[in-house]
Amino acid sequence: MKRLTLLSVLMLLAAFAEETAAAAPVLNSGDTAWIMMSTALVMLMTPIGLALFYGGMTRSKNVLNTYAMVFAAFSVAFIAWVVAGFSIAFGTMEGGLNQVIGGFGHLMLGGIAWDEFASVDLGQLYPKLVFVVFQGTFAAITVAIAAGSVIERMKLSTWLVFVAVWTLVVYAPIAHMVWGGGFLFNEGALDFAGGTVVHMNGGLAGLVLAMLIGKRDGYAKVAMKPASVVLTAVGAGLLWFGWYGFNGGSAFGANAIAGVAFLTTTIAAAVATITWMVIENIIYKKMTLLGAATGAIAGLVAITPAAGFVGVSGAFIIGILGALIAFFGVTALKKKLGYDDSLDAFGVHFLAGLWGAVATGIFALNDKALLWSGPLKDADDRMGQIFVQLESVLVVGLFTLIGTIVVYYIASALTGGARVSEEQESIGLDESVHGERGFNL
Helix, strand or coil: CHHHHHHHHHHHHHHHHHHHHHHCCCCCHHHHHHHHHHHHHHHHHHHHHHHHHHHHHCCHHHHHHHHHHHHHHHHHHHHHHHHHHHHHHHCCCCCHHHHCCCCCCCHHHCCCCCCCEEECCCCEEEEHHHHHHHHHHHHHHHHHHHHCCCCCCECHHHHHHHHHHHHHHHHHHHHHHHCCCCHHHHCCCCCCCCHHHHHHHHHHHHHHHHHHHCCCCCCCCCCCCCCCHHHHHHHHHHHHHHHHHHHHHHHCCCCHHHHHHHHHHHHHHHHHHHHHHHHHHHHHCCCCHHHHHHHHHHHHHHHCCCCCCCCHHHHHHHHHHHHHHHHHHHHHHHHHHCCCCCCCHHHHHHHHHHHHHHHHHHHCCCCCCCCCCCHHHHHCCHHHHHHHHHHHHHHHHHHHHHHHHHHHHHHHHHCCCCECCHHHHHHCHHHHHHCCCCCCC
16 A cells, blocks of 8 residues: 555656646747847848948048948947846836836846746747847947948047947837837837837937038038949848848747748838839939949838738838838938938938838738737727827837937037047048048059
8 A cells, every 4th residue: 555655656746747847948949040040140230231331332531430330339239238228128127117118127137047038928938148139239230320320520439429328328218118018019019120119210310410410521512422332232232131130030930920021021122122223213314223222221121110010012012112202311301401411321211110110000911910919909900000100100209309319418528529620521530530541542
C-alpha cells in the first residue's frame, strides 16, 4: 500500500512537472531571427541610406557635413533611447500621466532581465532587449529625418544637443501615446510602423527648425545644385531595401501580417515612383532620377502607417496620392510659403505621412485578425476610425510643434547659437568644420 501511494505521488509530481514545462513560454527562434534581421535593416536606413540620400542632394561643399549630421544623429539618439527614451516610451506608471509618458522605471534599461520576453500575453516570445533595439532604430531615424531641413547652416554641436534632448522630450512621449499604452493607443489610433510617430514627427520638426534658424545665404538667388544625384538614388534604393525591416518587422513576427506589409510596401513605393515620373513629364517634359527617387520615398512614407492593415487596392491609392501630395508639397506649397526646407523633409515626410495616417482609417481592411484596436475593430465604425486617425495627427502635430520649438532654444542656448558663421557657410562646412572634402577631383 505504501509502495502504491509513493508511486502515485511520484506519478503526480512527474505529471505536474511535465505540465509546468509545457506551460512555460519558450523562445520563438523564427520570430526572434526575423525581428533581429528587421532591426539591422532599419539600422541600415539611417547612417547609410538616409545619409547617402541627403548627402547627394546637398551642395558638394557640404556633403560630408550632411552625412555627419545623419551618421552622428543615429549614435546620439540611440544612446538617449537606452538611457531614458525606452522607459519614457514603453514603461508604465500609475496615474493620468501614463497617458502621455511611460515613466522612468527602466532608466538604463534597469529592471529588464536579459532573458525576459517582449510580451508573453501577446504571444511575443522573443527577447525584450531585441524589442528595445528595434524601437531604438525608429527613434534614431525620426530625428535624423529633420536634419534634411537645416543642412548647410546648423552647427554640428547644436544639432547633437538637439538630437539628444528631442529624442527624450518629443519622440519618446509621442511613441508612448501612439504605441506604448498612452491615450491615442487606448482610443484605437492605428499606426502600423510610424506614419505619425516617425514621419509626421520628423518632417514637422524639420520645418520648425528651418523656420527658426532661417534661410541659407543666397537661397532662391543662386543655384544650389545637388552634389550627386547618383548618391541620392543609391540612398533611396537602400532606404527602400531597409523599409522591409521597418514595415515588415512591425508585424513583430515572421507571420502572415509581415507578408501583407511586404506586399503593400512594394506596391506603394513602385506606384509612387511612376506617379512622380509621370507628373514631371506632364509639367516639365522631363523625367528625372531625383524625382523618381523622391517619389519612391514618398510612397514608402505614405504606406508606413497602413502597411499591415490594407490590401492591394488600398496600397495603390495610398501610393499614388502620396506621390501627388508630396510633389505638391515640394513644389507649389514650398514656393508659396517661401520656407527653406533644404531637402524637403516636410514636403515628403510630413505631408505624405499625414496622408498615410488618415488613409489608414479610410482603407484599413475590416478584418479583426489584422486590426489591433480601434472603432473599426470594436464596432465596425469606419467614420469613428477616421476621426481617431484625425485626432492622432492633430495631437502629434501640436506636440511636435511646441516641443521642437522648446528644444531648439535649449540647444541653441547651450551651444552659443545654432547657426554657423557667415564665413563658414560661404566656404562650406566640409572644410570649415571638418577639415575634409567630400570629393577630391
